[in-house]
Each structure stands twice: as C-alpha cells, then as structure tokens.
Amino acid sequence: MKIETLAAGCRPGWTLPGPFFSDETVYQHDLERIWRRGWLFAGHTCEIPRAGDYFLFEMDRDSVIVIRDDEGHVRAFHNVCRHRGSLLCTEPAGRATRLVCPYHQWTYRPNGDLIACRGMQEDLDKSLFSLHPVAVEEVAGLIYLSFAEQPGSFAGAREVFEPLARPQGFDRARVAKVADYLVKANWKLVWENNRECYHCNVNHPQYIKANFDHYNSDDTSPRLRELMATATARLETKWAEVGVATHKETGMTLFPDAERNIWFSANRTSLVEGYVSETMDGKQVAPLMGDYRDADVGTLRMRSLPNFWNHASCDHAVSTRLLPAGPRQTAIRVWWLVDENALEGRDYDLAGLMPFWQLTSEQDWEICERQQRGVESSAYQPGPYSTYKEYNVDSFVRWYLKIVTG
Amino acid sequence: MKIETLAAGCRPGWTLPGPFFSDETVYQHDLERIWRRGWLFAGHTCEIPRAGDYFLFEMDRDSVIVIRDDEGHVRAFHNVCRHRGSLLCTEPAGRATRLVCPYHQWTYRPNGDLIACRGMQEDLDKSLFSLHPVAVEEVAGLIYLSFAEQPGSFAGAREVFEPLARPQGFDRARVAKVADYLVKANWKLVWENNRECYHCNVNHPQYIKANFDHYNSDDTSPRLRELMATATARLETKWAEVGVATHKETGMTLFPDAERNIWFSANRTSLVEGYVSETMDGKQVAPLMGDYRDADVGTLRMRSLPNFWNHASCDHAVSTRLLPAGPRQTAIRVWWLVDENALEGRDYDLAGLMPFWQLTSEQDWEICERQQRGVESSAYQPGPYSTYKEYNVDSFVRWYLKIVTG
C-alpha cells in the first residue's frame, strides 16, 4: 500500500495503523525520507581525539568511517574502496594515519584523497577516486551525519544545543561504558515511548523518584506544584548569571513541533529535592563534568529526531542513539560519559554510574517489544492518545506524517 | 501464481504440485481461507479450571487470551490493548482476575470490558474499548476458537464429539506433560501423513503392535480378520448399553468427507488382543479416566480439520494440535492427559506414559521433514496415491481444494 494512502487513513490524536510498524514498503520509505535525509547523531568528538582516530557508523546497508583528519576536523566517508568496493576498515573503531584497502592496498588520506594505487595503469587520475563523503556537523562535542546530498540546515540545532550543552563538556568527556541493544520494535515505537511519561509510574520506579515530569496537568497536586516551584527557583537563581532557561512545569517539555518542523530541542530542568544526579540514590557518583563548579545543576535534556537523546547530570551524561534495523527492529546504543580526567576505580565505578539509566532504558525496550507484538496483530486498531499525557506522542506522529508525506 | 490456476492443474488421485507446500501466496491463502475461517482446537478446559485462569493461543501474527470469566465461561480475546496496542499478557499461561496492560495500566475484566484507564480524558466512553473477542466453543472439555467474524456452525462437531468424548473425562483431566515441536514441513504434509497408515509398517514399530488399522483390503489375511472380529465383538458387547458405535474394519475410518464438508470425526475401535492402552507393552499405565470402570474400552479417536487429533485409551489421552508457522513450518503441541486425581510418581510416571505417542509422533515429524525437502525440488512432480491405502489422503486433498477454491 502506498504511504500516502496509509497516511490519509490516520485519525488525528490516535495511534498509527499497524502497517506503519511492520510493512517493508513503509520501512523503505522511512529510510529514504527520514533516515537518509535528516541529521543523524553518530557519536562524540571525544571518541576520536587524535588525527586518524576513527569509528564506524553503520546504518541499513551502509558503513561510514567517521575520522579526524590531519587538520583536526571530523570527516565522514563511505567505508567503500573506489577500486572494487571492498570495505576499508573492518574494526568498529581504531586509528589509521592512512586508510589502506585490505584487498589491493589502494591508499587514502583521512581527508578522503586517494594517494596510492600500485598496479593500476599509469594514466589513472587519482583525483577522480576520492572516498565518497558524508556530510558532518559538530556541535558541543556531538557529531552528526547526513546521507543527504543537500542536507537541510543544521543552524537551528546548533543554536539550541551549543549554549545548553557547552557547559556539560561533551568535548572533554570520557566514554565510561557503551551498551548495545537490538530491540525488536519499529523505531517509531521507541520514539513514542520516549515522548510520554504516562507509562513511568509503574514501569520506571527509579526514574520517577528523581524527576517531576511524569506528573501532568491532571494529577499535579498543590503540594507537588510547590515542591517543583522551590526546586526550580533555586536552580534559576544559581544559573541566572549564564542566562539558562529552565522548564518550569510538570509534564514533559513540548517536542517535536510538527508545524515548524522542529526536530531538535534541549532544556534544563530541576530534579526532585535530594537528587543532584540521576542515580539510584540521587547522590553524585563521579567528578563534576565540563564547566560545572557546583553539583546543583538539575538535569540537562537534549533530543533530536530521528535518533538521539541525552540525559545529563552534573557528574555524568547518558547518550542514546537509535538506528533502524528493519521494520521490526531498532539497534540502540547507550553511552555513559564522565569527565575526561575521571578514572574508573578511583573517581567512579560502573556499579554506581550505570543502573539508573540502564534499568530505565531496558524497561523501555521491553515495553516497546510488547507493543510491537501487539500492533502486528490482525486485531490491532488505532487507539486514542491521552490529551493530558500523550501530547508529545501525538506531536511525534504529526511530525512523522508531515515528513513522510511531504 | 493464483490458487485457482494451481488448483485447476491438480490431477485427481495424485499428490498436490510443489507450490502448495512452499509458496508464500498459497500459504497466505491457506491462512485466510482455512485457518482464519475454520474452528481451531486451542486447548482443554481442564487447563483453566478457575475464574481468571488463562492461556495464550498464538497463530500467525495473532496472540489470543483464552480465559475463564467470572461467570465460569471460557472466553477468548485478542491479546491487544485497545489503547496503544501493547500485548496485555506475556506469560504463556497464568491467572489474572483483571487484565492490566503493562504499558499504561488500562484494565479489563475477564469478560473483555474496559473498567479503568487512568489518565485519559474524562469523556472517553469505555464501552467502545472492550477487548476484541474471538469466537469460542466448548465440547466435552475441548476448547475451539474461530477467528471468523461469522464462524460456521459447530453443531455437527458437537453432536459427534459430545457422546463419544464425554466418558473420557477431558473436563476432569490433568495435563501430565506438554511437548512442543517446530516441524519443518507444511501443515498439509503433516495431515497427509496422518491420513494413511501405509507408512506404518516400517516407520511405527510401536504403533502397529497395538492397532489394526495399518492393514488394508489388500493385505488383510483371514486370520487377521478373525482376530479383529473377536476384539471388536468383545468391545461392542461391553459397550452396547451406551450405544457406542465402533469401527469394525481394518484400514482407517473414512475422513474427511470433502463432498459433505465433514471436518470432524470420532470413533471408538478395538486394540489388538493383549493391549488395553496405547503403551509400549499394552498395559495400563495410569488410573482409569473419566467415566470408565473397565480398562477394556479400546481406543477413542477424534480428529478435526485443520488442526486437531486425539488418541485416547482407558487411562490416558493424547491431544495433538497443529498451527501453521510459515509455508515450510508447522508448530505442533502434544498433550498427555491423565485423570485429574492421578498423581505423578504415585499413580503414573512419564517414562511409562509418554513413549508410545512420543516415538510415534516424532517418527512422523521426521517423515514430514524429509517429504518437505523433496517436494521443494525442481524435479518433484505429483505422484499417484494408492487406492488401497491412501484413500483418506486423497479425501484430505479434495477437502482442501474444495475449501481453498470455494
């Protein structure tokens, strides 16, 4: 069925029909319109500090080398030799001052230039055989790629992320841990799960102790309103000098904005009294990151469609990256970041650092897998969103439909 | 290729052409015309004795909750929340006085009614969001489902099964063991194997010691005819008072009947002298079941298309359920049932109870897998059925073609 026909059958304020979550044609359409056109979070600049450091970014049938060139810039190239198409790099990450094809040793600089191809005819014009580039943007230590030949503007995202993310020091961070998941759910279900906290009460016992946003206008008591006002006021006073806006209401900040095509957003919000970090007991578990001189910074939240969110506390940050792996599967990577000078064993340990977001993430993956199985049922029909609690899911669906039918 | 074209190329009395056993289009057609329209055996009432007891029935992309409601009736519902489509139950069986969605806690009664959906707008009309029902019929302790919106009549099956199955006491049974198999063969090959005993002599050394039906008109000796007549006469005398008809000839009872669309059948027949139960040595291995007061009851056989057969002796019964799992695979469950008061270790043990039908079943699965591989060959052509020994396979094929082209 054509996506336009499917989209025309969608009822505003209700969930998407089943084919959106399992149909191969819809999936290919999602790849083309969203994943191959948008800006995708790839990783952190701190993962490739030196010239020649690289990591691979793999999506669908593509492998991309994200590498720091001799001039210190982050570059990205398709991991495909221009001779006979072999992969150049096979390790997921490493260092290479020259990219040498393992097949016939065609050799490229980290800027993509072909500089040697022993055995070829003498008149071969090397300048025609540079590696195929992939567009790159870097903001506050985060690396974004786009497969589009003419990518959309990144300026809006830069403007929002730069001031809020800069103090966190992503560019001066260390990766403490990476966890990879293959979640048996369509990528859109993972986002729908991310866009509401209606499910938090029962499913996320850790998360709800630290945060206010699982309360919505229908269940925010006067006492709760007071607690949040106090926490927010304290945070705003401290941060007034750097002019950082905070999210002051219960409920999640509004995102995305389908009408204005806002695919990125960031905000700082207060944690519950007694929590200075998103950890099991709310205590700090690692040295302060970046520019922070005080643990009381609330929590920084960033997200960008279609594949990134980050939750950052004073002492650590957790990045989540989604990649589509078929209509029914999403490959998810979660990074735990600490300050670059923090040493495991001395300054932090994984047992303290990881549980909060490991548990919360894995709780969500399980939810998404149960929903995937249900929406594939012959009996599944769209259901209504709660206007109190699922407004952002509705926004996500409207954003999605606008992009894929646009 | 269209099923009508394929069916038109079938030669009466010969096996089906290859595409019927591996083609995706044929498989989808089988699902639609047979598996989503007919009555499917799901399980036994004794598996869910109390209100709230349930088990899941999973076919194709559907999961169904089979549950006993507060009034004691067996009900069946699609295991899909009406809110965002999550599975409600994830355990294969359990007990739930309320069905609570693990995602946002929408809550249903065991009769399917939505009774709570905290967080939704106040004007949501709960009566519009009951669970989607699946048709259920219950006969003598056997539970049947139909995915059809307007299922065909179950009356004929009830009439045949009720009097013959009632004395076996399926409703007062205990599941001693369940074995699950994923057999790499199209479901029709499993039925074709079931519908003849031409293969029994060499493949089923256990089965042929206990039974007469692997003999056919071409190889029934006068001595054998006499043995069977004696066994049958004894059985009929004992059972005359309850008016139970027996199958008196060698060879399998005729089933199915394509012309009259008879998809169910049951009969009682005598075992070989010295056998009172289908066990390795013919001896009783568990207490008498149901209404039986005498071990000499022969064997009760029931079968219904497209997915059930049962072989019952005085002391135990063995149910077999088929479910399609792709064009080349069939998911098969086998249950061993004993009287509800029988205790393992005291009254029976699995080592005595299981081998006869475990061996016979697994011998058949292996046969079917070999045939599947052969009928997928580019060289496979339909071959002729034996009129002496494969009349019921021919009947099955005619029944099948009539349904799928009807």
Added chain:
Amino acid sequence: MKIETLAAGCRPGWTLPGPFFSDETVYQHDLERIWRRGWLFAGHTCEIPRAGDYFLFEMDRDSVIVIRDDEGHVRAFHNVCRHRGSLLCTEPAGRATRLVCPYHQWTYRPNGDLIACRGMQEDLDKSLFSLHPVAVEEVAGLIYLSFAEQPGSFAGAREVFEPLARPQGFDRARVAKVADYLVKANWKLVWENNRECYHCNVNHPQYIKANFDHYNSDDTSPRLRELMATATARLETKWAEVGVATHKETGMTLFPDAERNIWFSANRTSLVEGYVSETMDGKQVAPLMGDYRDADVGTLRMRSLPNFWNHASCDHAVSTRLLPAGPRQTAIRVWWLVDENALEGRDYDLAGLMPFWQLTSEQDWEICERQQRGVESSAYQPGPYSTYKEYNVDSFVRWYLKIVTG
C-alpha cells in the same frame, strides 16, 4: 530491474554494479542461465569406488544422488521419490544396493528403475516412475553434472582436462580431508577474487613464496624473468616426452574466454626453485600421486566455470567447488586428495598437507566477505580494473554478461 537493463549499464573494464551481487532477481537469473544450464563439478570418482556407493550433491532447492550403478557407471538422479516426493537418501554419503524410500518403501535400482511399490494398485506401470535423471560426465576422475535437459557439449573440456589431469591419478586418489565453508559473498565475487593475483602480495604470504603468477608485466624484474625461465626450461625438458605444454610467463594464464565461450582451462606451470609442492616449506608431504615418478612436476592447475578449480602438486591435489547459496552467500567445499595407497600417520599427516591451501583459501573467503559488504553500500559505484593485473577478472565479467544476456 531486468538483467538486460542492468547489463546495458555496465562499463567495459569496470566492476559490475551493486545489484549483481545482492539482488534476488539477478540471483534467480544466475541460477537459471548459469547454474541450471552449465556443467557443474560435483566430486571425484574415487569417492564412490563400488557399485551402490553414492554421495549427495545439493544446490539451491535440489538434492541429487550421485551413485555408481551395478555396471560401474556413475549416474545421477534427483533425490525425490516418484510416489509422494520424499527424499530417498538423507545421509550426505553412503552405500545402497537399492534406493528404498523411507516413507512407503518404493524401491529403485541404482540405475533409477522403480522395481517395487508394495501397496499400490496392481496396474501401476513401474516404467513410468523411474527416478528423474541428471546428466553426468566423467573426465580423468572428476564428476560433472548438468541440470539442463539438453546440456551443452562437454567435449572441449574433456579434450583439455584428460591429457593434463590423467597423470595426476584423480581416479586412484583418496580424500584425506574435506572442509566446508559458507562464505558470505556472492559467487561472482569469489570468482573475481580467483581471477587475479593483484591481491596476493599482502594477503597470501604462503602462496607467493611458491609461485610466480602474482608478478605481472608491470613488476616482473629481469632477475625474476631469468628465475622463471630456468624453472620452466627444467620442467619442459623433463616433460617433453609426454608433450605437456607449460605456462611460461609471469601473470596468470588467460581464462575465461568470453568471446569463444571457453569455460574450462588447465595448464602446468613451474614452481619457484626449491618448491616441489604447494606446502609451507615447499617440500613433498605425501607419496607421489598417479603416474608421477619424479617430484619435479611443477603445479597442475585446472578450473571450470561456474564452480571448480584445482591446484595439484606431485604429492597432493586440492579441489575447490562453489555452489550458490543465495545472492549473498556461497557454499564452498575444499577437498585434499592424496594417492589411494597413502596412509594417514604413516605416509602423510594433515598438519603438513593442509595449511598451504587452507590458509590461502580462508584468506580469500575473508577478502570476499569484506567486498560483499562494500558492494552492497548505497555509495558503491563500479571501479576500474587494472589492465596489468585484472585482465582475467575483466574476462570473467565479460563471460558472465555474455551468458546471462545471451
């Protein structure tokens, strides 16, 4: 996309476009035009020395019994019973004086004749139910099959292989070892890898010590030319009496010949001074094979499209057979053969016999898998072949395109 359209877009002297290596339609076309029409190497006559000895040959969805009949001829039949299509043989190799179907015991002679079908109607004409034959050719101990109803002529291959292969004694050999590989690469990439030694320097440290053919016209030094001339002259003198032509130049012998449709080729060439066998140190590791009375026989090389090559030294021979296993996979079997009288432990051991070609083969499989991943990339574009070093790859591509568009 149609193969003709794809083929029309190919640029001479450049690699094939991506769909040739992953598209299902292209794969089916390859099966039909190449694998089901050509002559396929199946195995060696020495694997089935006695009447009734057989092995199975499995390609795509077909299983073929290759069996020696009562008259001593090698025959091949589809492994499919003419009754209901069951596989007859399930073991990969064995001995059977009669082929008895395990389902209902229909029984065939090793020449394919149906001789018993107990239980069928009396008027069944057995002569109409012989096993479906597959065409067979035998040359110098090598067995070839063709699925074609009217296979092309085998005469040219026989003429080339017979005189060169006869002295090796394949018909008097023993299989010392068989290794099976499932390589994640399209079969054409495996051939392209086989058709050049441009990749040898870095990838095959063992191979290049023994051989001259990784040198090409662009890198053959005067000193190297002299070494090769000496080695060749010595070999030709010794072999003058039997009139065996040798390949006298560096670089690989030209093969295949797209214009004349030459799909087979064989030649003898000299090894580097100090090597009498393709082993790790160049020393003989097993008794002389066949008619050889002197270890100094250089190396015999044979290859036939689409699925065979062999490298033979004085003391052992290594056969490689490809079979397609999907657009992205090739099933590869490698045989190590020694003289039939050689005894493991006494006359040879696997630790000495296997490494040279095991290492070289596995190095190539890894190369092919890396290339497969690259040519599936959205960024992959055809690249240019080296006219110095990849002339045979170009020949292979031209042969392939001629066949599939022919």
